[in-house]
Amino acid sequence: MNSSFSIGIPSGRNSSACGYCSPPGERSQGESSYQVAGFDAVQLTCQTYQGMIDRGWRRSGTWCYKPDLRASCCPQYTIRLDALQFKPSKSQRKVLNRWNRYVLEGEPDDAAASSQKSRSGKSSTEFVLPIAVHASEISNLSDESPTHRFEVTLEPSTFTEEKFTLYKKYQSTIHNDHKNSSAGFKRFLVESPLKDEPIPYPQTPPPYLPRQYGSYHQLYRIDGKLMAMAVLDILPTCVSSVYFMYDIDWEDHSLGKLSAMREVSLAREIHEAGVDNMLYLYMGFYIHSCPKMKYKGDYSPSFLADPETYEWFPLESCRPSLDTFRYACFSHPSHSSDEVITDEPDYLQVPLSSDDEKEIRMLVASGKRNFVVSLSESPYWQYDEIQRECLPCIHGLGIDLSKGVIFKI
Ligand SMILES: [Zn+2]
Structure with missing residues (x-):
């Protein structure tokens, strides 16, 4: 079969249990579920998948699904962050600077130490995201010997026992889920329908940048031990964050924030290497009704895809409507509603x-x-x-996408 086609096994409209309501059904009078259109992808071109996520689709392994926001207790809006315009907040910068200090100097995390650092003038230098993101990586330190060896690598999505061990610990400590099989891990986070395609760099890119569009694992190691892993899709206009897991021993270092900044920086670095279309970080679904999932809105400037026209609206302009209605439609405000419409x-x-x-x-x-x-x-x-x-x-x-x-x- 020609690899420039996408192939999917359709399975119509499915009801899916909602994992976001807490307590379940709180905002929906007991209707703790949502409707999705879905298909199992045998193979997908990166261009087709880019078009899909721009219309509200996501993938979990090879399973691709698109929630029907009108029929969802917790509507899931596609959110994207402008990688070129992204300005980390003061607290985001602090997380990154603190991590770099920890790696380089092994400094204990106390306020006195950090205020001393700012008096020394180090933190008053201009903050440049890609520089700050890589500042404490071992590959970036030629003559310094840091207190800890911090290494980040990007590799095609493959199974290893090391990754599976991290996954099991993450699921059991963070999600209280103790029944994890290697088959489930592979299905969810290793398998991908995306066909690799070369990224059109105008000249040879730096060695740490990916050469192909496709599905990747980004591995974070400290002193040789795997501490975190991101599952990423690298697509024609974005880096798409599929999943992130970390070792609970490192919980105090806000690794979720560190990884988001690393991923938005990756999109920016690919763009700066001459790939003009690479412009965004997609952080998955933004769920306004779920406090745990609202953190994605903390990165600015972010945009939400309209649930009907798929035009992008600045998150800030969407908030009043999201605060007022369960289902918020930004392109046609009169379609916004509190009713969950489950009719066919x-x-x-x-x-x-x-x-x-x-x-x-x-x-x-x-x-x-x-x-x-x-x-x-x-x-x-x-x-x-x-x-x-x-x-x-x-x-x-x-x-149009269906034709592909x-x-x-
Ligand atoms: Zn829900």
Whole structure:
């Protein structure tokens, strides 16, 4: 199969339990679930997946899903941070400076030490994000010998026992989840449908930058021990943060903030190496109703995708509507609502146009061979059941992206 196509096995509209309400159903009178359109991706081009996340999709392993925000107790808005305009707040800078001091000088974390440092003038120098992010990395220190050896590496997403051990500890200590198998870890954080494609640098980039779009693990090691790992997708216009886990022993160092700053800096460094389209960090879903997930709004300037038109709105301009309504629509404020609408969407009743049926394709098996045919040529397309599997995905992808995906039945 040609790798420039995307292939997905559609599974229609699914109900998914909500993990964000606390206590469950608080904002939704007991409706602690949401509806998603989903498909299992056999393979995806990075361009198609970029288009998908711009329309509210995410992936978990190879499972791709798009929540229906009108039918969700805790609407999940796609959020992106402008990597070129990002200005860390004072507290974000402090986290980074404190970490660098810890690595370089092993300094105890007390206020006296940090105020002494500012008197010495070191923290009054101009803060440049990529410089601060790399300041204490061993690869960056030629003649200094730091107190701790801090190393960050970026590698294609693969399974190792070391990563799995970190995952098990993270899940059990942070999420109180003790039933973790290596198969589950692989399914969730190692497997990816993304096809690697070369990043079009105008000249050879610095060695620490990735050469390919695709799925990566970023590993943080201190004195040789794996302390944290980020799962990242590097896509045509963004670095997309899939997951981040850390060893609870390092909890006091705000590793979540350190990793967000490292990831936004990565997007900026790829841009500065001549890849003009690389502009954003996608931090996943912003959930205004969930206090634990609001931290993503602390990075500025951030933008939310409108749930109906997918235009980007500055987060600050969205807040009044998010504070007022459960479902906030920024492009059509009159559509905002507190009601959870779980009725079957209209699109399941409206047939595709015959042009669209000719251009959207399906993979069908005949004997031992597979054929790619248009929906209108497919013998399966007449079945209601097949349409109910495909239509929510086609609607969620939009017609243009759907033309780039072959639906496997
Ligand atoms: Zn919820």
